Amino acid sequence: MDKPIQALVLNRIRYGETSLILKLFTEKYGLISGMMKGALNAKKWAPESGMIIQTLPIRRREEGMFTLSATEYEYQYSFSNSLIKSAVRDTALELSLAVLHEENPHAELYELFGKFLHHLESCSESSALFSLWLFILRFGDALGVSVERSGCVICGEPFRDGGELLPEQGGFACGSCRPKKSPLFSAEIISLLTHGKPSPDDLIPRLTPRERYGVTLLLTENLRSHFSFHRDIHSLEFLKEIV
Ligand SMILES: [Zn+2]
Known part of the structure; x- marks a missing residue:
């Protein structure tokens, strides 16, 4: 038995x-x-x-x-009635269901879910959104679609003026390599995603709601382009209202 x-x-x-x-x-x-x-x-x-x-x-x-x-x-997991934490959890679960289709044991992914939910339970409200960003990046890492964050995917230089996420190139292009489009991730945001600095409690409250949602959406769209799922992630709509 x-x-x-x-x-x-x-x-x-x-x-x-x-x-x-x-x-x-x-x-x-x-x-x-x-x-x-x-x-x-x-x-x-x-x-x-x-x-x-x-x-x-x-x-x-x-x-x-x-x-x-x-x-x-x-x-x-208890989020003490935090709307943002509940929306972050729901977005992560919905995104996982959009990407995963088949039975396939994946210990690393199982561990990632546990760590993410455990962290979300105890982190501050401003760190909650950051925990979703890290979850999406690490989910991609675990499934073999990492986002290169250590330097520009075209010239290799660091991101002084921020960077633009290019799904097909698997990373960010620096401001100079994409001069015509305004970089959507500031250098500080890329540094937060790469090194965890400045701390999410410092940086995230300084971002506008548009920036907070923008980063979330672009990271999600990056996964979408790799796994070509079509369904809408409904929890994102709710997250957009409350970030
Ligand atoms: Zn460059």
Whole structure:
């Protein structure tokens, strides 16, 4: 008999009166779908996005949806009613679902989800957005589409006047190499993404809402161009309203 495994709930869809279909990220299988029958019958709890559960996924065939049994609550990250932290979490989970499609164990990614949610739980509100930026970059790193941030991808020079993110080149071009377009990432933002300096608590409050959302959107679009997903990331719309 197999033992229950730990899983992060990426999203849940109601099925019939009382059942849920869960998209889970697990260390053992990577992304899986599972049916939890009668999930909404229990008065005490039901799985929600962002929750850590223990469950025993079983299926008769090699592929397809699992049936989840012996499902138990393990942990719910608490953001103390922070709208920005909830929006950051939802954006990260939605983005992950847009990019990931198949079962494929990925220990590094599993660890990244845990670190990201754990950090988000304890960080300041201004660092919350930065944690999303780092999550998107490290998610890309783990899936082999890193963004080169140490120097201009064309001339190799540091970013004195900031840089423009070029998905097809896998990094930023400096202001001189892209003289006709205004660089959208300031040198300080690139330094924050590369070295974590200046600190997010110092820099992010100094950015305009437009800049904060702009960086988030460009990093997201960079992933989109590599993984060619078409769906809208709805949580981004909400994030845009509150950054
Ligand atoms: Zn350059």
